[in-house]
Amino acid sequence: MEPALxxxxxxxxxxxxxVLFHGKPVLQDINLTLTDSRIxxxxxxxxSGKTTFLRSLNRLNECYPGYSASGQVELALSGTMENIxxxxxxxxxxxxxxxxxxxxxxxxxxxxxxxxxxPLKLVTNLDKKKREERLVEVLQEVHLWDEVKDRLKTxxxxxxxxxxxxxxxxxxxxxxxxxxxxxxxxxxxxFKASGRIEExxxxxxxxxxxxxxxxxLGQARRIAGKILVMKEGRIEHLLNKTQFENSEMLQQxxxxxx
Amino acid sequence: MRKRFDLLIYSWxxxxxxxxxxTVSCLLWFLLSRGLPTIGKELFFGDASAWEAIxxxxxxxxxxxxxxxxxxxxxxxxALMAVPLGVASGIYLACFATTPFKRILSLSVELLAxxxxxxxxxxxxxxxxxxxNTFFPDANTSLLLAASCLALLIxxxxxxxxQAALESLSDEYRLIGxxxxxxxxxxxxxxxxxxxxxxxxxxxxxxxxRAAEDTAVIMLTGVIANAGLPHGLLGKFEALPFxxxxxxxxxxxxxxxxxxxxxALVLLCLTGILYGSALxxxxxxxxxxxQH
Ligand SMILES: Nc1ncnc2c1ncn2[C@@H]1O[C@H](COP(=O)(O)OP(=O)(O)O)[C@@H](O)[C@H]1O
Ligand SMILES: [Mg+2]
Numbered sequence: 001m002e003p004a005l006x007x008x009x010x011x012x013x014x015x016x017x018x019v020l021f022h023g024k025p026v027l028q029d030i031n032l033t034l035t036d037s038r039i040x041x042x043x044x045x046x047x048s049g050k051t052t053f054l055r056s057l058n059r060l061n062e063c064y065p066g067y068s069a070s071g072q073v074e075l076a077l078s079g080t081m082e083n084i085x086x087x088x089x090x091x092x093x094x095x096x097x098x099x100x101x102x103x104x105x106x107x108x109x110x111x112x113x114x115x116x117x118x119p120l121k122l123v124t125n126l127d128k129k130k131r132e133e134r135l136v137e138v139l140q141e142v143h144l145w146d147e148v149k150d151r152l153k154t155x156x157x158x159x160x161x162x163x164x165x166x167x168x169x170x171x172x173x174x175x176x177x178x179x180x181x182x183x184x185x186x187x188x189x190x191f192k193a194s195g196r197i198e199e200x201x202x203x204x205x206x207x208x209x210x211x212x213x214x215x216x217l218g219q220a221r222r223i224a225g226k227i228l229v230m231k232e233g234r235i236e237h238l239l240n241k242t243q244f245e246n247s248e249m250l251q252q253x254x255x256x257x258x
Numbered sequence: 259m260r261k262r263f264d265l266l267i268y269s270w271x272x273x274x275x276x277x278x279x280x281t282v283s284c285l286l287w288f289l290l291s292r293g294l295p296t297i298g299k300e301l302f303f304g305d306a307s308a309w310e311a312i313x314x315x316x317x318x319x320x321x322x323x324x325x326x327x328x329x330x331x332x333x334x335x336x337a338l339m340a341v342p343l344g345v346a347s348g349i350y351l352a353c354f355a356t357t358p359f360k361r362i363l364s365l366s367v368e369l370l371a372x373x374x375x376x377x378x379x380x381x382x383x384x385x386x387x388x389x390x391n392t393f394f395p396d397a398n399t400s401l402l403l404a405a406s407c408l409a410l411l412i413x414x415x416x417x418x419x420x421q422a423a424l425e426s427l428s429d430e431y432r433l434i435g436x437x438x439x440x441x442x443x444x445x446x447x448x449x450x451x452x453x454x455x456x457x458x459x460x461x462x463x464x465x466x467x468r469a470a471e472d473t474a475v476i477m478l479t480g481v482i483a484n485a486g487l488p489h490g491l492l493g494k495f496e497a498l499p500f501x502x503x504x505x506x507x508x509x510x511x512x513x514x515x516x517x518x519x520x521x522a523l524v525l526l527c528l529t530g531i532l533y534g535s536a537l538x539x540x541x542x543x544x545x546x547x548x549q550h
Contacts, residue, residue, distance in 0.1 A: 058437065092441055094439075099438075100437040102433070103430065108449055109453050123438065123439045123440065
């Protein structure tokens with residue numbers, strides 16, 4: 001557990017964020033200050049802008065045509081708060097520090113080891129020995145090491161869905177991000193594999209700031225320290241643990257989401 | 259009603275597949291039965307001994323060897339020119355071009371793809387006429403000219419398949435590179451290209467096959483019936499498809515017609531070998547991508 005003092009310090013401040021695609025607003029009037037050291041879970045109907053919200057935190061929306069945005073997003077990356085939309089910001093460095101895992105496991109069509117090694121080699125200037133150490137570290141961190149240590153050279157696509165997703169997480173962790181964005185990380189997994197990822201996230205929340213989108217309220221309740229409810233591109237509610245553990249509030253939440 | 263419709267579609271799909279299989283089998287059987295008996299050392303090297311022919315000590319008459327070498331050199335040269343250019347253009351169109359520019363480029367590639375091969379041949383021929391009347395009075399149709407025209411012919415296949423292979427990757431997959439902090443160039447070379455390797459390879463094979471079998475282009479740009487082994491880039495040459503055409507059109511006795519069939523068989527095998535080596539190349543590349 002982190003000391004109470006740092007818990008009060010915000011790591012993300014969003015002011016009047018608006019995101020448009022081809023002139024159509026997708027996110028509107030987002031004003032938010034996030035201080036939590038526990039997992040923040042985003043819920044909302046499909047199309048409500050959850051993915052777009054996550055991508056506005058590592059500026060991934062810019063990879064799409066027709067994107068425009070206004071407002072300000074400040075993240076605590078190197079100690080101080082930094083506006084990530086300021087001119088001259090190193091965007092590749094930002095994306096390294098704000099790691100993202102996607103909905104479906106997206107391993108590269110190479111070996112298990114190379115999935116982690118390749119981004120490390122391209123993005124950091126670690127030497128081969130350091131990279132190999134890091135590889136072992138992160139595979140252990142996501143509890144994949146014992147399962148794959150004998151077949152690091154085999155294709156990553158031969159792993160099961162849950163293993164692939166943990167590998168994707170390891171790939172991101174290897175770059176030592178400050179913030180983790182997870183976009184429905186268990187949506188394509190079965191019950192058991194989802195459970196393992198949830199456990200893993202509960203462990204990781206002590207080391208990284210985590211913002212996750214969830215497709216299931218049950219999951220949100222299990223892992224969240226705070227729940228954000230999105231509707232039509234706006235943040236409708238911000239619920240803390242006592243609020244969403246109260247079943248009446250949850251009922252209301254359900255109605256909002258559907 | 260619904261069920262019957264499904265059954266109809268199912269049968270149709272099955273019959274179509276079977277028809278393709280049947281056609282290919284008949285074709286093969288026909289070629290094999292007519293061509294196989296004449297396949298032998300005689301067919302390839304005529305009266306010369308194999309070693310003398312392969313090392314080029316003795317000139318081979320009325321046999322396949324010079325045509326095999328000619329076709330291989332043609333395909334190799336054409337691929338050397340077209341593959342880097344085509345794959346690079348495909349990458350540019352799929353990953354870098356902006357929308358208005360992309361439209362113009364795609365249109366011109368489509369135009370190129372729609373150009374009949376005989377027109378490519380005519381273009382090469384006209385080029386030589388132009389060169390003769392202007393800077394190079396000695397210019398003549400040659401291996402280099404034919405290969406260049408063939409390269410032009412297969413360029414659009416390469417561009418299309420590369421572009422399609424890259425664009426068929428899912429949106430999420432395309433974002434992996436950027437999300438890990440890779441630059442655009444790194445994303446293309448280290449995440450997108452490895453994932454679309456198979457598709458691009460398919461395009462390369464298709465275009466090599468196309469270059470190996472085309473007759474119209476080379477007929478106007480330097481192939482002749484009895485050139486012997488190609489004499490350098492600026493010499494005349496023989497080629498398998500032209501030999502098939504020539505033998506089938508002007509055969510004097512049934513034996514010559516049969517040797518046309520066996521030539522066709524050899525061309526088929528040659529394309530098969532090209533396919534095999536392209537596949538092997540792909541395997542090596544994949545292996546390399548897996549190294550630390
Ligand atoms: N790259 C894009 N281009 C155009 N429209 C987009 C793009 N991304 C998202 N949208 C639109 O924004 C809305 C929200 O999408 P998204 O953020 O993916 O929602 P969610 O993740 O909550 O399902 C949708 O209506 C979608 O069509
Ligand atoms: Mg989404």
